[in-house]
Every structure is written in C-alpha cells, then in structure tokens.
Amino acid sequence: MSSAAPPSVPAGGGEGGAAAAAPTPSVPNISAQTGGGEAGAAVPPPAASGGGDGGEGGAAAASAAPSGEGDEKKKGTALLVLGMAGSGKTSFVQRLNAHLHQKKKPCYIVNLDPAVDNLPYDPNIDIRDTVKYKEVMSQYGLGPNGAIVTSLNLFVTKFDKVLQLLESRSTSNDYMIFDTPGQIEVFTYSASGQIISETVAATVPTVVVYVVDTPRCDSPTTFMSNMLYACSIMYKAKLPFILAFNKTDIMSHEFCVEWMTDFSALQDAIDESSSYMATLSRSMGLVLQEFYGTLSAVGVSAHTGAGMDEFFAAVDKATIEYHEEYVPLLEKMRADRDDKDEAAKDATLAALKADRQAAGEVVVDARRNVIPRQTDDDLPTGPDIGPDDAGLVDPNA
Numbered sequence: 001m002s003s004a005a006p007p008s009v010p011a012g013g014g015e016g017g018a019a020a021a022a023p024t025p026s027v028p029n030i031s032a033q034t035g036g037g038e039a040g041a042a043v044p045p046p047a048a049s050g051g052g053d054g055g056e057g058g059a060a061a062a063s064a065a066p067s068g069e070g071d072e073k074k075k076g077t078a079l080l081v082l083g084m085a086g087s088g089k090t091s092f093v094q095r096l097n098a099h100l101h102q103k104k105k106p107c108y109i110v111n112l113d114p115a116v117d118n119l120p121y122d123p124n125i126d127i128r129d130t131v132k133y134k135e136v137m138s139q140y141g142l143g144p145n146g147a148i149v150t151s152l153n154l155f156v157t158k159f160d161k162v163l164q165l166l167e168s169r170s171t172s173n174d175y176m177i178f179d180t181p182g183q184i185e186v187f188t189y190s191a192s193g194q195i196i197s198e199t200v201a202a203t204v205p206t207v208v209v210y211v212v213d214t215p216r217c218d219s220p221t222t223f224m225s226n227m228l229y230a231c232s233i234m235y236k237a238k239l240p241f242i243l244a245f246n247k248t249d250i251m252s253h254e255f256c257v258e259w260m261t262d263f264s265a266l267q268d269a270i271d272e273s274s275s276y277m278a279t280l281s282r283s284m285g286l287v288l289q290e291f292y293g294t295l296s297a298v299g300v301s302a303h304t305g306a307g308m309d310e311f312f313a314a315v316d317k318a319t320i321e322y323h324e325e326y327v328p329l330l331e332k333m334r335a336d337r338d339d340k341d342e343a344a345k346d347a348t349l350a351a352l353k354a355d356r357q358a359a360g361e362v363v364v365d366a367r368r369n370v371i372p373r374q375t376d377d378d379l380p381t382g383p384d385i386g387p388d389d390a391g392l393v394d395p396n397a
Contacts, residue, residue: 073171075204076108077319078178080197082233083211084226085182088246091302092211093179094120099308100175108173110162112196113181114151115144123179124169125162127155145186152181152192159196163203170204175315188233197237202330207240207318208233214299215251220269223259224281224288231291239326240318243297248306253299259285260292 079096083089093109100107111123114133119126131154137147166176178200180187187193200206210230217223234241245253259266266285270278296314300307 075167075170076173076175077315077322078166078176078200078204078206079209079315080178080180080200080206080237080239081209081211082180082184082188083246084184084213084229087211087213088302089182089211090116090119090179092244092246092300093177095300095302095305095308096175096177097121099305099312105174106172108166108169108176110166110176110178112152112155112178112187113148114155115148115181119179125165127151130155145183148181148183148186149190149192152187152190152196156192156195159199163199166200167203176204184229188236197239201237201239201326205319205322206326207242207315207322208237209242209244210234212243212245212256214245214247214253214256217245217256218251220259220266220273220285221277221281223256224284227260227288227291228284230295231288234291234295238329240321241295242311242314242318243295244311245297245299246302248299249301249304253297257297257299260295260297263289 081089081093083092090113097107097109109121109123110125111119112127114127114131114136116128131151133147133151136142136151136154137144140147140150142150170176178196180193187196197206197208210233212226212230217226230241230243245256259269263285267282270282270285273281296318298307298310298314300311
C-alpha cells in the first residue's frame with residue numbers, strides 16, 4: 001500500500017472545542033479554545049492501533065492547577081458514559097445535559113466518538129474537530145473500528161491539553177460528561193481508552209456509568225451478557241460504578257433489579273428459556289451474585305427524563321466512594337510504583353558495581369564516579385616526597 005499523508009484536520013468552533021488546522025499534511029493538530037484563549041499542540045502521526053498496556057500514567061498528565069485564594073475549591077465529578085451499541089448513550093448524555101441546565105448546574109461535555117454524524121448537544125471538546133474519522137479510515141486503509149481506535153490514539157497523544165482544560169473547569173462545573181464511542185470494545189479494551197480513563201481519574205473525581213438497554217434485557221441470556229460486560233469494565237477500571245437501566249419508558253427495569261437481588265427469580269426465568277445458553281447463564285448468575293452487591297443500579301429514561309434525580313443521587317454517593325476508596329488506592333499504586341522503580345535502580349547500580357569490580361576498578365560511588373584500582377607497579381618510586389618537593393618551603397628561610 002502506498003504511503004499517504006495523514007488526514008487534514010478541520011477548523012473547529014464553539015466554546016472550548018478542540019479545533020485547529022493541520023500545519024503540515026503529515027502532522028495533524030489538536031488545540032482547545034477556552035473562552036478567548038487557545039491552547040494547541042501538534043499531534044504526531046497515529047500510534048499503532050494494536051494493544052499495548054496503557055498502564056498507569058501511560059500518557060503525560062501535565063495539569064495546570066487552578067489558581068485561587070484560600071482553600072482549594074471542590075472539583076466537579078467526571079462521568080464516563082459507556083454502554084453497548086444502541087443502548088442510548090448519546091441520548092442519555094443529552095438528557096443529563098438538559099437536566100443539569102434545568103437545575104442551573106453547569107456541566108462540561110467531551111465527545112470522544114469520532115464516527116458520530118450528528119449530536120443532540122453542543123460539546124465543549126469534540127474529537128471530530130481534531131481528527132476526521134473518514135479520512136483516517138480511507139487514507140490508512142482501516143475498517144470502521146480500526147479507524148475509531150486510530151482516531152482515539154491521535155487524540156490521546158496530546159490528551160494532557162484536555163486535562164489542563166478539565167482541571168481549569170473542574171471548579172466551575174459540577175459535572176464533566178464524557179460520551180464514548182458506540183462500539184464499547186474499542187474504548188474499553190484499547191490502550192488509548194485506558195489512558196483516558198486513568199488520567200481523568202487521577203485528575204478529577206471520576207465515576208463510570210454503564211448504560212443498559214432495558215428492553216433487550218428481557219431475555220436472561222442478554223441480561224447476563226450485559227452484566228458480564230459491566231463486571232469486566234468495573235474490575236478493569238477500578239472506579240465507582242453505576243448501572244443506568246435506560247429506556248424505562250418502554251419497559252420497567254424492576255425485573256432486572258429483581259434478577260440481581262434474587263437468584264431464584266433469575267433461575268426461574270432461565271428455566272423458562274429453551275436456549276442452549278441456559279446452563280451457562282445459570283452458572284454465571286450464581287457467580288455474579290457477589291458482584292451485584294457492590295453495584296448501584298438506577299432506572300432512567302433518556303426520552304422522558306424519568307429517574308434523573310435518583311441517578312444524580314447515586315452519582316453523589318459514588319463520588320464519596322471515589323474519595324474514600326479510589327484516592328487511597330491511587331496513592332498506594334503510586335507509592336508501589338516508586339518503590340519498584342527505586343528497587344530497579346538499586347539493582348542496576350549493584351550490577352554495575354559488580355561489573356566494575358570484576359574489571360579491576362574500585363567503585364566509590366556507582367552513581368557518581370569510579371576510581372581505577374592501583375597496583376604496586378602504579379605507585380611512585382624514589383625517596384619520600386618532602387615539604388621542599390611540595391613547594392611549601394618559605395623561600396626567605
């Protein structure tokens with residue numbers, strides 16, 4: 001395949017939107033307008049769309065702390081909205097936006113879906129202002145999912161700029177809402193998605209919201225598939241987690257809550273199913289009983305707005321959980337990482353010292369200098385050196 005220049009980047013608009021024009025055909029550009037100012041930096045060519053561990057601190061998170069007098073202001077909560085394709089994530093984000101505006105609570109919205117054509121809300125930061133999804137797909141010969149992952153990789157290379165915007169806005173906005181791509185796996189199980197979730201969680205209080213399509217869960221097998229996905233995401237993210245059963249205007253979510261709290265009710269529903277997956281669903285349902293005990297589940301409707309008050313009450317509870325459980329865990333992970341790095345450094349220095357000594361050198365301080373070992377042949381010969389030889393005799397004596 002012949003090499004092609006990376007896609008051009010369109011100029012963006014809107015308050016706080018990430019927008020820039022590519023300075024050269026080979027280097028797209030990312031920036032974000034914040035009121036009257038603009039902060040931008042060039043984005044290098046896209047990273048490989050394969051795996052690779054994002055790891056903690058996989059991306060630079062150089063965040064500028066907001067200036068202020070007195071005690072530090074309370075930061076808003078970031079909501080990472082995830083869910084299966086068709087579960088109503090984008091409509092749910094719009095309902096959150098409308099509800100918060102109705103309550104006169106400011107919010108900050110980030111769109112991370114490069115493939116969406118139309119949004120019912122106006123995002124403050126939009127990945128589409130930085131990366132053109134269709135050009136990525138055509139010029140790099142990628143499929144739909146590969147183009148989404150590559151677009152996220154492009155965006156995340158300068159995600160520290162987004163973090164600076166988030167932290168500067170975190171004290172003036174009660175909530176920061178992230179709308180993720182429709183294909184859940186390309187965000188949840190990609191290195192770029194892990195970098196985004198971990199760096200955001202290290203910057204502001206963060207809660208994962210898993211949106212479930214309630215009408216599709218009327219089948220016990222589909223219900224178990226959603227719960228397995230939710231369990232996987234929760235243990236991977238290690239963040240406070242909320243199950244939002246969407247579309248309750250079509251079907252009530254009470255049967256889902258009953259299946260989560262009463263295993264016999266789930267077993268009866270599975271027994272009525274003739275699917276070959278019934279045995280597996282029964283076994284997994286028993287395994288997930290412990291998982292259900294740690295979940296906060298609410299029913300919502302993105303269409304009518306029902307359940308919004310209950311949802312934000314669950315968010316407030318999850319924010320407290322973030323401060324009580326995640327922050328100490330994060331500090332412990334940082335301390336363990338520092339100890340591991342220090343141990344690796346000491347091991348390297350010890351190996352260096354052993355190698356130097358084996359080569360006939362005396363290592364005084366392996367971090368600074370090495371003194372060659374002297375042998376008898378290297379010692380000076382002749383009479384002892386006296387004061388006259390040292391030039392210390394008074395010439396007038």
